[in-house]
Amino acid sequence: MAVASVSPTPLLKDELDIVIPTIRNLDFLEMWRPFFQRYHLIIVQDGDPSKVIKVPEGFDYELYNRNDINRILGPKASCISFKDSACRCFGYMVSKKKYIYTIDDDCFVAKNPSGEEINALEQHIKNLLSPSTPFFYNTLYDPYREGADFVRGYPFSLREGVPTAVSHGLWLNIPDYDAPTQLVKPRERNTRYVDAVMTIPKGTLFPMCGMNLAFNRELIGPAMYFGLMGDGQPIGRYDDMWAGWCIKVICDHLGLGVKTGLPYIWHSKASNPFVNLKKEYKGIYWQEELIPFFQSATLPKDCTTVQKCYIELSKQVKAKLGKVDDYFLKLADAMVTWIEAWDELNPSEGDSAELANGVGKLTV
Amino acid sequence: MAQVSIQDSEIDIVIGAVQSDLTSFMEEWRPIFSRYHLIIVKDPDLKEELKVAGGFNVNVYTKSDIDRVVGSSSSTVLFSGYSCCYFGYLMSRKKYIISVDDDCSLAKDNKGDMIDIVSQHVSNLTTPATPFFFNTLYDPYRKGADFVRGYPFSLRNGVACALSCGLWLNLADYDAPTQALKPGHRNYRYVDAVLTVPARTMMPVSGVNIGFDRELVGPALLPALRLAAEGKFRWETVEDIWCGMCVKVVCDHMGIGVKSGLPYVWREERGDAVESLKKEWEGVKLMEEVVPFFQSLRLSKAAVSAEQCVVEMAAAVKERLGPVDPVFARAADAMVNWIKLWKVAGSQTAVA
Numbered sequence: 001m002a003v004a005s006v007s008p009t010p011l012l013k014d015e016l017d018i019v020i021p022t023i024r025n026l027d028f029l030e031m032w033r034p035f036f037q038r039y040h041l042i043i044v045q046d047g048d049p050s051k052v053i054k055v056p057e058g059f060d061y062e063l064y065n066r067n068d069i070n071r072i073l074g075p076k077a078s079c080i081s082f083k084d085s086a087c088r089c090f091g092y093m094v095s096k097k098k099y100i101y102t103i104d105d106d107c108f109v110a111k112n113p114s115g116e117e118i119n120a121l122e123q124h125i126k127n128l129l130s131p132s133t134p135f136f137y138n139t140l141y142d143p144y145r146e147g148a149d150f151v152r153g154y155p156f157s158l159r160e161g162v163p164t165a166v167s168h169g170l171w172l173n174i175p176d177y178d179a180p181t182q183l184v185k186p187r188e189r190n191t192r193y194v195d196a197v198m199t200i201p202k203g204t205l206f207p208m209c210g211m212n213l214a215f216n217r218e219l220i221g222p223a224m225y226f227g228l229m230g231d232g233q234p235i236g237r238y239d240d241m242w243a244g245w246c247i248k249v250i251c252d253h254l255g256l257g258v259k260t261g262l263p264y265i266w267h268s269k270a271s272n273p274f275v276n277l278k279k280e281y282k283g284i285y286w287q288e289e290l291i292p293f294f295q296s297a298t299l300p301k302d303c304t305t306v307q308k309c310y311i312e313l314s315k316q317v318k319a320k321l322g323k324v325d326d327y328f329l330k331l332a333d334a335m336v337t338w339i340e341a342w343d344e345l346n347p348s349e350g351d352s353a354e355l356a357n358g359v360g361k362l363t364v
Numbered sequence: 365m366a367q368v369s370i371q372d373s374e375i376d377i378v379i380g381a382v383q384s385d386l387t388s389f390m391e392e393w394r395p396i397f398s399r400y401h402l403i404i405v406k407d408p409d410l411k412e413e414l415k416v417a418g419g420f421n422v423n424v425y426t427k428s429d430i431d432r433v434v435g436s437s438s439s440t441v442l443f444s445g446y447s448c449c450y451f452g453y454l455m456s457r458k459k460y461i462i463s464v465d466d467d468c469s470l471a472k473d474n475k476g477d478m479i480d481i482v483s484q485h486v487s488n489l490t491t492p493a494t495p496f497f498f499n500t501l502y503d504p505y506r507k508g509a510d511f512v513r514g515y516p517f518s519l520r521n522g523v524a525c526a527l528s529c530g531l532w533l534n535l536a537d538y539d540a541p542t543q544a545l546k547p548g549h550r551n552y553r554y555v556d557a558v559l560t561v562p563a564r565t566m567m568p569v570s571g572v573n574i575g576f577d578r579e580l581v582g583p584a585l586l587p588a589l590r591l592a593a594e595g596k597f598r599w600e601t602v603e604d605i606w607c608g609m610c611v612k613v614v615c616d617h618m619g620i621g622v623k624s625g626l627p628y629v630w631r632e633e634r635g636d637a638v639e640s641l642k643k644e645w646e647g648v649k650l651m652e653e654v655v656p657f658f659q660s661l662r663l664s665k666a667a668v669s670a671e672q673c674v675v676e677m678a679a680a681v682k683e684r685l686g687p688v689d690p691v692f693a694r695a696a697d698a699m700v701n702w703i704k705l706w707k708v709a710g711s712q713t714a715v716a
Contacts, residue, residue, distance in 0.1 A: 137624070138568075139570065140551065141555060150539075151538060151570065152538055152598065152599070153651060154568055155652050156652070170500065177511075177513055178513040178514070181511065185510065190501065192506075194556050200562075201561075203565065206500060207498075208514075209512070244514070284517060287514070287517075
């Protein structure tokens with residue numbers, strides 16, 4: 001039985017890092033100050049490393065530009081994208097915290113239908129600290145939310161849920177559309193506030209957007225590689241998508257949950273759809289091959305850690321997607337480089353926690 | 365996306381009358397229901413005379429009709445209690461059926477407007493479902509929404525939606541233990557979303573507020589799992605949960621969709637969860653067997669229609685669940701009998 005939460009949400013201020021990729025400026029942080037100031041920020045500066053990114057006063061942060069990334073990773077820096085917000089995953093790697101929240105620099109505080117400002121970070125923490133329910137769909141959405149519960153017919157043996165690895169938030173105002181949709185509907189704004197959090201069921205893939213995303217780094221961090229995008233690469237704007245498909249396959253395999261829904265942020269900037277189209281267009285074709293690949297990907301039983309799962313996945317990418325384009329051969333290698341770099345920078349963690357596969361007899 | 369325009373004459377509203385006086389219920393729903401044809405089926409166990417409100421285009425079926433169609437009065441147990449609505453599904457000849465419990469009333473949406481559950485269910489059923497990939501902005505066919513970045517284009521046509529599962533404000537459809545533990549617990553959260561329940565994901569379908577495409581899946585909405593101590597409150601039944609899983613397996617197999625979310629109805633107090641809890645644990649226990657069975661059930665390529673799917677499912681139920689509990693063996697038989705009955709009384713060519 002879900003227990004109504006009456007205690008306040010823990011701040012986790014010493015257990016959570018906020019990772020922000022930026023190439024412009026960090027003015028948006030002023031609006032987030034009441035919510036972010038107590039947390040440590042990891043700023044990943046993309047583009048020209050000689051540019052000085054000014055961080056607003058009063059924030060505790062570490063900042064990495066391309067020179068830092070090259071210095072820290074050496075030759076392994078090749079796996080970190082340049083001129084693409086995919087570089088943010090470097091921040092995940094250098095973080096020493098249990099939880100990560102990542103947000104884009106054109107995302108602002110949204111208001112709920114009552115006109116109150118939404119503390120997105122607090123909602124993500126709630127999502128991550130309460131279980132997920134991937135094995136059976138609850139028609140009243142997240143049963144652990146205050147005011148909700150499991151509905152009639154929901155098996156009691158599944159009501160404990162599984163640990164939540166990822167909390168995927170949404171966006172009001174400019175929706176996260178691809179370039180073709182943006183071109184057809186340039187004026188469409190997302191004004192619908194859907195007051196729900198839900199677990200994405202096991203076996204179902206989704207398009208993960210990195211604009212407003214939180215995850216348990218200890219549970220899934222090594223799988224949050226955002227791929228090879230941007231400068232010198234044939235594709236862009238698929239970094240978070242790639243990571244999302246990988247983490248979902250791995251979460252399904254390890255019996256972890258992925259939630260989507262609240263919180264909303266206010267997405268203010270619509271990027272240029274023609275620029276986007278150039279970046280995405282290969283992805284639009286390739287995803288027709290990628291989706292069936294991920295949908296049918298299975299991992300062997302002996303892949304009991306995230307790193308093992310990820311290395312195995314990289315082998316399958318090489319074997320099955322190499323024929324789609326040589327890019328995937330490079331990407332598969334980069335996936336391995338990423339894991340090597342992760343383990344080098346996070347030696348005391350060892351392999352991420354081994355987890356029991358599933359919960360009782362009702363997992364399929 | 366352009367909406368297919370549906371005639372009122374393609375829709376039946378089916379109400380299972382578990383209480384005898386439906387006049388205030390019908391008055392409450394008159395603004396929404398009066399333009400449609402209604403089928404009211406009286407619970408064959410109800411002794412009192414059925415009272416209905418005037419001014420509706422309605423067919424009422426009672427025990428004698430059920431006896432006549434089914435052929436024997438022992439079979440009326442199939443349609444006792446909440447299961448009487450299935451007789452209405454059998455008798456209907458329309459494409460779309462909307463069914464709601466007789467203790468539900470009109471709810472208001474988050475703008476304060478009355479919710480027209482018929483038009484919302486029909487909208488859900490006449491816009492495509494997207495079971496093969498999750499759209500994070502929920503139903504992409506709703507006004508103001510679309511497929512998000514990363515959604516494969518080849519999947520954007522969607523598939524037909526066969527079942528629309530609505531929700532409930534006030535008294536949510538919780539089981540007896542949950543409601544008994546939190547007697548004051550009410551659902552006031554209006555979630556402004558419809559979404560497709562992904563393929564191969566099982567769910568508990570509540571019969572309290574549904575719409576479905578009878579042409580596509582009619583035979584799969586069936587009364588089969590009858591508890592030994594089944595009662596007249598939803599807390600004392602699981603027939604709709606069983607039926608919903610049958611429909612989900614059929615839809616997954618046929619590559620069509622099931623949606624969940626809007627519309628909401630307002631569900632009233634009726635009965636006592638603690639009393640129901642004292643009486644009925646069986647349903648809760650049976651779910652532990654039922655869910656893994658349906659999750660792993662796969663049908664053969666030979667099953668192409670809903671009827672064929674049900675027949676295969678019935679055989680699997682008999683073989684795999686029959687030995688676990690006699691209630692399942694009876695359910696399997698009921699499923700087989702239902703399909704026979706459907707062929708005789710439910711098909712388009714049968715005389716209503």
